[in-house]
Amino acid sequence: MPIGSTYLSGRKMLAMSTALFAALALPATAAEKVRISGLTWPGFGFWHIAEVKGLAPDLELDYQPIEDPYESFNLIAADQMDVVSSTAEFTPVGVERGLPIKLVAFGNLSYGTDKIVAAPGIETxxxxxxxEVAVLEGGLAQIFMAMWLEQNGQPFDSVTYRNIIADDAFAAMIGGSVAASEFWEPYGSNTVKVLKGATVVAQSREPIWLKQGVVADGHYMSEKFITERRDVALLTMRALYDAIAWWKENPAExxxxISDGMRMSLEDVEMVLGKDGTWLDGGLYVYDFMEAAQFCGSAPxxxxxxxxxxxxxxxWDLVSEWWVKFGLIEEMRPAETGIExxxxxELYDSGYRG
Structure with missing residues (x-):
């Protein structure tokens, strides 16, 4: 081989080695990890869509299913969680307990997936x-039941509330130990199917509940995440709404x-979210960016x-008033103490529309 060719080959090898060394020596830009927790619930499955479809390339979204919301909020207090997806009524309780959380978004509205089912013989x-009635004490189910009682001329404290939910509440209804229960799907429909004579006396698709936004989910962030990693918080919120917009165009996929990510049956996911991309053929109405921003007062x-x-x-005022009645909090506080x-x-002002 001619000397010149050997020299050029050596130069090329040296250049390649130098480039490779530089690539190994310089740290790659790592995606920002965002720790998210929430219930095993289709309404929170959009975090999985954002991750799987690569809608947030600068983020590493880590969704952990945690069925006890109090555990999730305690993890925020311990700086082990950044975002919690849960029901929207907790904030006043969290604020009174000194938890460093903010409700940053109204996530979705129950559109029939929540029902109050009465045992046979209960007509009014x-x-x-x-x-005795079965509810999730300290949750929206208890407020839903209490408001329904008062709207129908009965004092909210004329019943005994028992903290029984889901499968246990289903069994309590079948066994006759409670006279009514607040259910979310599929437990409500299953109870009516199995328990002959049971009736649905209220359901969240009725206009009065929709207008007040009583039974709903929300998204919370830690105050530290919002203040110290605000750019990441904005990207996280955008990823959520990008995933919701993507679902509306691709509901089947x-x-x-969501079924795969939440490890739920496809049938149950479709019962809650619907199949046609409108939110109106299922039991849950998910707010897109503009709707959530309008509910927050951040967009026209x-x-x-x-x-x-x-x-x-x-x-905020509605649920705070009820938590005072139930003794969960001592006093009503201004909304800004718990809402961000x-x-x-910022997203709206930047031109983002979801």
């Missing part, structure tokens, strides 16, 4: 007086991804179901 709210226009712009403050709508505002 008055029939429940002095009897999206439901399968009104949310759906005759709700009003900035209604998140009214929702600034992330929606």
């Amino acid at each position: 709210a008055a029939d429940l007086a002095g009897k 999206g439901n399968q991804l 226009g009104d949310p759906p179901f005759d709700q009003v712009n900035g209604q998140i403050t009214e929702h 709508c600034g992330l929606h505002k």
Whole structure:
């Protein structure tokens, strides 16, 4: 081989070795890890879509199913969690307990997936007086039941609330130990199918519940995450809404991804979210970016179901009032102590529309 060729080959090898060494020596830009927890629930499955479809390339979204919301919020307090997806009524309780959390988004609205089922022989709210009812105490189920009682002329404390949920509440209804229960799907429909004479006396698709936004989920972030990693918090919120927008265009594939990610049956996911991408053929109405921003008062226009712009403050006051009645909190506090709508505002002002 000619000397010149040998020299050039050596130069090429040296250059390649130098480039390889440099690549190994310089750290690659790592994706920002975001720790998220929530229930095993289709309404929170959009985190899986964002991850699987690569909608947040700068983030490493780590969703952990945790069935006890209090455990999730305690993890935030211990700086071991950044985001919690849960029901939307907890914030006043968390604020009073000193937890460093903020409700940053109204996530979805129960559109029939929540029901109050009465045992055979119970036809009116008055029939429940002095009897036991199954609810998730300290949760939206308890407020839903209490409000229904009062709307139908019965004091909210005329019943005994028992902290029984899901499968256990189903068994309690079948066994006759409770006279009514607040269920989410599929437990409500299954109870009516199995327990002859059981009836649905209230369900969350009724206009009164939709307008007030009573039975809903929300998304929470730790105060540290919002303040110290605000750019990541904004990317995280955007990833969620990008996933929701993607699902609306691809509901069949999206439901399968949620089924796989949540390890739920596809049938149950479709029962909750529907199949046609409208949210109106299932039991849950998921808010897109603009609707959530409007509910927060961070974008012009009104949310759906005759709700009003900035209604998140009214929702805060509503649940706070009930938690005072039930003794979970001592006093009502201003909404800004537990709500952070600034992330929606920043995204909207930047031109993002979901």
